[in-house]
Amino acid sequence: MAPVTGTDSDRCTPQGVSYSTVPHIVNSDGQYLYCRTWEPTQKLRALPFLSHGRGSHCGVLGPILAQLLNNHGFLVFGHDHVGHGQSEGERLCVENFDILARDILQHVDVMRARYPDVPIFLLGHSMGGCAATIAACKRPGQFAGMVLTSPAIENAYTRSYFLVCSYISVVFSLHFFFFFTFFRRMLATQRLIPELDCPFLVHVLHGEDDEIADVSGSWKLHHQARSQDKEIKIYPNCRHVLLLEIPEDSEMVKQDILDWFLTRLNPEMKST
Incomplete structure (x- = not known):
């Protein structure tokens, strides 16, 4: 069961569910x-x-990964980032990826205390990939x-960034500042890439079809990271x-994904 810390029964999720009744x-x-x-x-093999x-x-994505990995002894865990899902915080406002990375490391520490001898992996998607990268840089060798x-x-819209953000701000009454901060944190993540020393596999999309995260960022990660065990795979038309x-x-x-995980746990093992 996920960690439950905090006993304030008056605190509720944005959906109105008492936190005293849900893992948090x-x-x-x-x-x-x-x-x-x-x-x-x-039998538990990895986290x-x-x-x-x-x-x-x-x-x-949690249930999809659980269906893929649970049968191989993987305990999949995670939380809704601040401002997302059933977690507190201003909706979708991510001013600092360091905060997300800090929360990841806190959650990881809880699970590591419960399972001190079980290897822990990071699996990050999109913005969560940036947060996971920062977490890995803050704790080199832990994962x-x-x-x-x-x-x-x-970002796929970098070249037209100001035009796009201005349009969205006017039409949907969103804060331009948020978009500026979000892209600024993306650039900060890029500067951390050379410090990354952790085996990883980067799944990226074909540049023509991914209108959110440009494939060039993943190539930068692959080329600049110091990790010796690194792979990249591009999926055309995805x-x-x-x-x-x-x-x-x-x-x-x-x-x-499954093949990569199983190989890292046991080089002799192949998925079936």
Whole structure:
């Protein structure tokens, strides 16, 4: 079961559910973060943390990864980032990826205390990939590996950034400042790439079809990271969320993820 810390029965999720009734952690800012855990059906072998993307929550990709990994002894866990899903915080306002990375490390520490001898992996998608990368840089050597799908390191709209943000701000009454901060944090993540020393596999989309995270960011990550064990695979004709692609493509992605995990746990083992 995911960690439950905090006893304030008056605190509720944005959906009106009391936090006293759902798994959660309380971050350093006193915000309640909703947690999820998907238990393995086999003997516990690894703990992959799922870091979801902007505008999503851990319940979107979590069940898909659990179905893929639970039968191999993987306990999948994660939480809704601040401002997302059933966690507290201003909706979709991510001013600092360091905060997301801090919360990831707090959750990881809780699970590491429970399972001190089990390897922990990071699995980040889009914005969550940036947060996972920062977390890995803050704790070099702590993670057994990292899988990133469509990490938002380079934005597909960078060239027309100000035009797009201004249009969205006017039409949808959103804050221009948020977009400026979000892209600024993406650039900050790029500067951390050379410090990354963790085995990882980056799944990225074909540049023509991913209108959110440009494939060039993943190539930067692959070329500049110091990791000796690193792979990159481009999936032609796929878009941003690889695990939600058409079955033919999504099954290929899932098999690649599974093969990578199993090989890192035991080089002699192959998925079946």
